[in-house]
Amino acid sequence: MKASRMATKTKLHPRNQHSEGYDFARLVAQTPELEAFTTRNPRGETTIDFKDVSAVRMLNRALLKTHYNIEFWDIPSGYLCPPIPGRVDYIHYLADLLADSNNQDIPRGPHIKxxxxxxxxxxxxxxxxxxEYGWSFTGVDIDAGALKSARQICEFNNLKIALRRQDNPENTFSGVIKAKDAFHLTMCNPPFHASKEKASKGTQRKWSNLGKGHSEQRNFGGQNAELWCPGGEIRFIARMVEQSTEFAQQCLWFTSLVSKKDNLQPLHRILGKARVADYKVVEMAQGQKTSRFIAWTYIKKNQRSSFAKGAET
Known part of the structure; x- marks a missing residue:
């Protein structure tokens, strides 16, 4: 089958490499195994069956190799298989956020942490x-299996990404940010369901939207800790805000995705009580879907440039 570009355009960030859709000819050339999973949609365009877990994983592998020079990528069965274009949008908007504190120049290189x-x-x-930007990353997780997979990806691709285990599920920053650490930003895609039952209902809605009907399987996977926590997204982010005060002078911007727009108002009140110096809501559009993240800082505007320079050392 001859592969071609999927023509459907998206409303991704202008710097997002996937804003013109998937170039299947290029992807298959880099990852020939992907061709076996391609099919044609009713408009005659090349695509994959997004209900097929293996197809989604192979597409991600091809995207990461073609666009981000990741020669090896795989995840254990049952773990969250993220849609790459939407995830990268978060990165690009974070770059814009840092540029606001750097005379509108996007900071690049390993000194950005x-x-x-x-x-x-x-x-x-x-x-x-x-x-995309050459930043230095530290990845944190509570799941030993997730960290094992992450380490394997780093080793196979010879990447310098620090990985730390969070031993206490009630903590986010506490226990993983060390006394001498300084970060330009933190990021998080929090579990957004309040219970396992609500996570299951969300799964069924996704399968229904994909025309699959009833299924216990998740097309993008996901362990329980990735999908839900007691109190849901609000409690998780509230705990992040509460703990961020302890590290107020060690991070320029704290950020988190917020899946539900209705959650912004209570989060606004929570951030107000924390007496942050600044607070932003950044909206992102992926196709017909709108997502967002919140960002807060305790560093005053006239001190952010000097903080960024200090974090370089």
Whole structure:
């Protein structure tokens, strides 16, 4: 089958390499195994069956190799297989956030330090962020299996990405940010369901939207800790804000994805009580879907440039 570009355009960040859709000819040329998973949609365009877990994993492997120079990538069965284009958007908007504190110039290079909370088995943010901007990443997770997978990816690709285990599930920054650490930013894709039951209902909605019907399987996978926690997204991010005060002078920007727009108002009140110096909501669009992340800092505006320079050392 001759592979071709999937023509559907998206509303991704202008610097996102996937804003014109998937170039299947290029992807198959780099990863020939992908061709076996390609098919044609009703418009005659090349695509894959996104209900097929193996197809999604192979597409990710091809994307990471073609666009981000990752020669080897795989994850254990059952772990979250993230959609690459949307994940990379978070990275690009974070670069814009840092540029706001750097005379609108995007800072690049290993002196820029990022902390990825819940880095996962896929290691998707450090892989793409390091490739796009050369930043130094530290990935944190509570799951030993996820960290084992992340280490294997680093070893096979000869990547310098620090990995740390969070031993206490009630903590986010506490226990992993060390006394001498200084980060330009932290990032997180928090579990957004409040219970296993709600996570299962969310799975069924996704399968229904994909025309699959009832299934216990997740098309993008996901362990329980990746999908839900007691209290859901609000409690998780509230705990992040609470613990961030302890490290207020060790990080320029704390950030987290927020899956539900309705959660912004209570988070605004929580951040107000924390007396942050600044707080932003950054919206991102992926196709018909709108997502967002919040960013907060305790560093005053006139001190951010000097903080960034100090974090370089």
């Amino acid at each position: 990022a902390l990825d909370i819940g880095t996962g088995a896929s290691l998707v943010y450090p892989l793409t962020g390091q490739s």
